Amino acid sequence: MxxxxxxxxxxxxxxxxxxxxxxxxxxxxxxxxxxxxxxxxxxxxxxxxxxxxxxKPDESPDWPGVGTFLSILCAIVALVGYAYTLKPLGFLIPTAVASGIISFLIQRRFLTAVLTGLGLSVGLFVLFKYALGLGLVAFSKNLIG
Amino acid sequence: MEVFSLLADGFAVALTPYSLMLAVAGCIIGTMVGALPGLGPSNGVAILIPLAFSFGLDASQALVLMTSVYYGAMYGGRISSILLNIPGDEPALMTTLDGYPMAKQGRAADALVLSGVASFVGATFATIGLMLLAPILARIAFLFGPAEYFALYLLAFCTLGGMASNNQRKAALAACMGLGIAMIGLDNNSGLPRLTFDSLHLMDGIDFLVAIVGLFAVSEVFIFIESHGKNSAIGVKLGKITIPVKDIVRSFFAMIRASVVGFVAGVLPGAGASLGSFLAYMSEKSISKDKDTFGTGNPRGVAAPEAGNNAAAGGALVPMLTLGVPGSGTTAVLLALLMTLNITPGPLLFIERADLVWGLIATLFIANFVLLILNVPLVRIFVKLLSVPAWVLLPGVTMVSFVGIYSLSGSYFDLLLMIGFGVLGYFLRKIDVPTVPIILGILLGGHMEDNLRRAMVISGGEWTYLFSSPIAIGLWLAAFVGFIAPMFVSKFFKKPQAITD
Missing domain, CATH: 1.10.287 (Helix Hairpins)
Structure with missing residues (x-):
């Protein structure tokens, strides 16, 4: 079908x-x-x-339940949000939020998700900025004021 | 011998400290990319391309780094196949069949060493094959005109759709999707926009990197959300690493046979490493006296697919470099890299940029030795990597993809498009539509159309021109057979699905 x-x-x-x-x-x-x-x-x-x-259709795959589709929808919203906030808000905050949300959606543990978000955002920032020399902005200027 | 003096020049390029460092770094990254389930070679290389640009690497350095990653990923894929029963990348699927049972019998270390050696044999064989075959093919490629190129692109889609997938209808549809997407943007001949729906963002067309990263990396996130990372189960313990001399000696000829099979499969445009490991395993099983032990931990069942997989990976570089037609998803990404670096693969590459080609071949030899060291005595380090949980790995990969794509174009539109491709990729994977033909279509669509139009301009609109040379007729026939024949033999040659424990 x-x-x-x-x-x-x-x-x-x-x-x-x-x-x-x-x-x-x-x-x-x-x-x-x-x-x-x-x-x-x-x-x-x-x-x-x-x-x-x-x-000549193949057999239908095992579709996941409504809950999973809602999770996937959440992930899409998080990613779209990330795409729009990456520049105006700087690298650190959007990355922490987006990766935290995705982490939570994969494994439903709140604390580990928060820690993953923070760790990834800081870790990737250091990697990109200092090891690879990309011109990333940590926080946006309008944010600090 | 001309080949050896050229190769010596190549080593002079490859052995500079910076290139050597890039090769080693590429091998390490590649093995990691291959070992981690959920991060395949195509998206591993695709994610690294933007980073290589921001690094300011020149053409030959970027190529050294990326091909090392490519070879490394082919070695690394076996690690999680053997220890977790989850293929680290698609070609390593066949290695799970005998590798995991062997590991369950407490011989995980033996299986890893054996498959590492098999990878080395296969990859070395393929690199020698590439060295000898590529210049010859490059010379033949001079005879290719627009009509022949058009037929060749068609052959690539047909073999990809016919042999490398279970369902020809879906593979052909996927190829059309890619070709259709490639048409969006400015028309090469008239300079007028086509199918852009008056959107300025679409005027430049859709960047293949955006599509690749979306289809492979972003869709993986959705797959993992569905499975809740359950697939990253704890596997078997790895004991002390010793060298199973007896197994290596006994399966040595199996490795050689598998390398030959794999290399041939790799050279076929559109076939690639998955087909190489599949054919190598099947042919080894069918000539073996102890067929029944295949699937229960037969060392030859570990050696053959790994040698085949790596030989095919090397073989796939032959059509990519000489004809500009990639043999697999990952070589398609490498082709994208070459095009972005403004290098046109093809016969002229071997004359105009001989330093680049031979430097690349020399790098592949060096990378092979580095990878043998990384994957046999030092394999324990990469095994540790497997304990990185999915809920850290996938957000991390996604963020790297976003930053990579954003640093390349700086446009929100590309990021949104990438998410769109991710969603599309998720649904396509659920209903078993292959995604590699889409990538190949986006990459080759423009060239395919250009060659068709050029052929028609030359002949003044006479369609029979497309079948006017023996080479063109041969390619059309091969394309036809490549697409139709698998429909009839597929009954006997069913691809196994990933076995569940």
Whole structure:
């Protein structure tokens, strides 16, 4: 069943891909192939594969429960947050928070997660800044004021 | 002999103190990358690329470091296979079949030493093979025109999809995903944007490093959240390390046979190390008189896949360097490194940058000796690493990936894209869609299209030009057979899933 849904989804994406490929603007240079053909070709093969997957699916994998998906969602939110705060807040605080959260999601122990976050953030900072010479900022200037 | 004088020049490059230091550092990092489950060779090398740039290494130094990491990871993968029954990286899967039973019988140290020696034999064989075969292939590659290159890229996707995966439909779809992603950005010929949906971020296209790190490293975090790090169970104890001379002597010819099989598998574009270790194990089992003992701790079942795996790793460098077509996921990452360093692999590389190529080959010989020392007498240090818990390792790897990608482009958009690829990678891995074809597609898509268009410009739009030379016809046939044939033999040649204890 998972395969059927997956195949249907990729089939739709492939169709959308083919449609948008037909809208590609051609260059003015003479070119027998053009900008459209290869993307359309790739999209068509993807569409055929998707149909083949829908017709002949494999067995469904063991999907985890809702709880695990919530955990994964938490991890995604943490990572997106990390991506946005890495620059404005400096390296140390976002890294400690993000790695702490991920650590907690893998092994549900609060204290070890806090310690892992702090340890990783300081350890990686020292490694990057002093051993590898990357120009990292520990704390942002706007934060210290 | 021309080869030897070139090799001597190579050693002159490789034996400078700084290069030597990089090679040793690469070997240590590589063995760690290989040994730690959850940090495979492809994402290990991918994460290190941004760091190598910020280090300011030049082309040959960066290549020395990365290929040492690559060889090191192939050695290191066996450690957790044998001690924990978890392959440290994908090619080491076959080593679990006999390595773990051997360890359970109290012969963990013997298995580690034996497989270390087997790795050395395989890798040395492959490096010699690379040295002899690559210049010849480079000369043949001069005959390649756009039509031949197009067929060659197709062959890479077909062998990858046909032989290295269980499901051709899914592998082909994955390759199309990669090719489709590669089309995003500015068109090489017309200079007009394609499929960017008017997003400025997509004008440059999608960087393959972002995709690689997302698909391999970030998705690993989600996999571990699902399993709660339970897979990092405590394995077998390691006793005193002695050298099992009898086993090494008895399995020596098995190592040589496996090296030959592995090397050939590695040279095939798109096949790679996993296929090498698989074929080596299967062929050793099928010619052996004591078939029944395979899977219960037969020393030859440990030696063969390790020799095959390492020989394939070396073999995969041959098409990567001479033709610019990687033989595996990790060589795809190495190819990405070369392209970013503005080095175009191919026949001209052997003439214009002979110092680089032969320096690389010399480094591989040196790395092999360093790795033998690291992996036989000093293996205990790396065994200690296995006790690093998943809940420290994975956040750490993720943070390093973020900083690496961020230092490369400095854009939030790339980081978000990387997370997106991570989520995609998690779902693809759950439903058994291989991710290596995606990487290969992103990497080769532009070249594949360029060669097709060039071929059509040369022939004035005549499609039969694609099949006009004997080499091109041979490649098309090989691609067809490579994709179709495994559908019929797969019934007899089923890949084993990781065995659970």
């Amino acid at each position: 998972s395969d059927r849904i997956f195949g249907a989804l990729t089939g739709l994406v492939a169709l959308a891909y083919i449609v948008s490929a037909t809208q590609i603007q051609e260059g003015f240079l003479p070119d027998p192939v053009g900008s459209k053909l290869f993307p359309i070709l790739v999209g068509s093969i993807a569409l055929l594969c998707s149909i083949a997957i829908v017709i």
